[in-house]
Amino acid sequence: MPKEIEVKSVLNKTKKRDSWFLCDYTINMYSGCSFNCLYCYIRGSKYGTHMERNLGIKVNAIERLEKQLATKAKKQQYGIIVVSSATDPYLQFEKEYELTRQALAVIAKYRFPVHIITKSDLVIRDLDLLKEIDQTAILPADLQEKLGRGTIITFSFSTIDEKIASIFEPGATSPSLRLEALKTVKEKGFLSGISMMPMIPYVSDLGAHLEELFSTFTGLGADYILPATITLFGHQASDSRTLVFRAIEKHYPELLPKYQKLFKDGAELPAYYRNAFHRKMKELAQKYEVRDRII
Numbered sequence: 001m002p003k004e005i006e007v008k009s010v011l012n013k014t015k016k017r018d019s020w021f022l023c024d025y026t027i028n029m030y031s032g033c034s035f036n037c038l039y040c041y042i043r044g045s046k047y048g049t050h051m052e053r054n055l056g057i058k059v060n061a062i063e064r065l066e067k068q069l070a071t072k073a074k075k076q077q078y079g080i081i082v083v084s085s086a087t088d089p090y091l092q093f094e095k096e097y098e099l100t101r102q103a104l105a106v107i108a109k110y111r112f113p114v115h116i117i118t119k120s121d122l123v124i125r126d127l128d129l130l131k132e133i134d135q136t137a138i139l140p141a142d143l144q145e146k147l148g149r150g151t152i153i154t155f156s157f158s159t160i161d162e163k164i165a166s167i168f169e170p171g172a173t174s175p176s177l178r179l180e181a182l183k184t185v186k187e188k189g190f191l192s193g194i195s196m197m198p199m200i201p202y203v204s205d206l207g208a209h210l211e212e213l214f215s216t217f218t219g220l221g222a223d224y225i226l227p228a229t230i231t232l233f234g235h236q237a238s239d240s241r242t243l244v245f246r247a248i249e250k251h252y253p254e255l256l257p258k259y260q261k262l263f264k265d266g267a268e269l270p271a272y273y274r275n276a277f278h279r280k281m282k283e284l285a286q287k288y289e290v291r292d293r294i295i
């Protein structure tokens with residue numbers, strides 16, 4: 001069972017809005033993430049090998065958010081709130097706790113814009129609140145013309161292959177349900193696209209699979225596709241590098257020497273690999289006529 005925890009603050013201001021996710025603020029209603037992706041960037045000793053066992057539910061988060069947003073709104077400090085940056089807003093526990101839903105109601109009340117980033121189809125439950133935010137949020141001055149609306153919904157994928165997903169994202173909602181959710185939000189007129197992050201070398205970044213990803217996402221109406229390569233950290237039992245290497249050894253043993261070579265100098269893939277990947281992404285974005293940025 002998850003721990004119930006109390007926090008001093010839940011709304012974090014970023015130093016500068018990033019061009020990928022347009023993030024001015026972040027909120028995380030949960031501490032840790034029960035989706036337990038092996039490649040997750042928040043991994044490390046803090047949450048342990050099985051992140052779902054150390055999940056924290058921030059039980060006073062709504063009360064804190066209400067106070068923090070009231071202050072920001074009074075000062076007219078409007079900005080896009082990314083939900084979430086270090087967990088998923090729609091973990092299985094969200095069905096019971098409804099912290100994300102309550103947070104969206106507070107965000108709607110104070111008229112802040114939101115960017116939902118998720119690996120779950122549970123976001124469909126909250127489309128009523130997200131529609132209200134889309135229509136009534138007050139945007140920062142520099143985004144009023146360029147964005148012109150209050151809700152962005154991004155679905156995150158490292159693959160659409162169910163077997164690969166079950167190895168690398170064992171706790172997340174299946175890709176097919178995420179695709180159904182993308183279809184629904186596009187049919188309902190939301191701005192929505194894909195975080196294709198991270199692509200798993202030689203497993204989900206092969207030419208045929210990349211074509212399938214672009215063709216599937218654009219076929220469902222995705223407005224943008226944001227691709228990125230993988231970064232793997234650490235040598236402890238709960239670190240992403242250890243866990244991904246172990247999965248490669250078990251499920252794709254023939255790839256292990258390639259992985260050892262790719263990551264021999266550190267956490268990032270070598271420049272030649274990243275450059276080739278980004279060239280391929282540009283090519284596919286042009287072919288499928290999809291943006292590689294939200295705006």
Ligand code: SF4
Nearest residue numbers: 033035036037040087
């Ligand atoms: S859904 Fe995101 S935050 Fe959760 S484990 Fe996966 S990568 Fe990490």
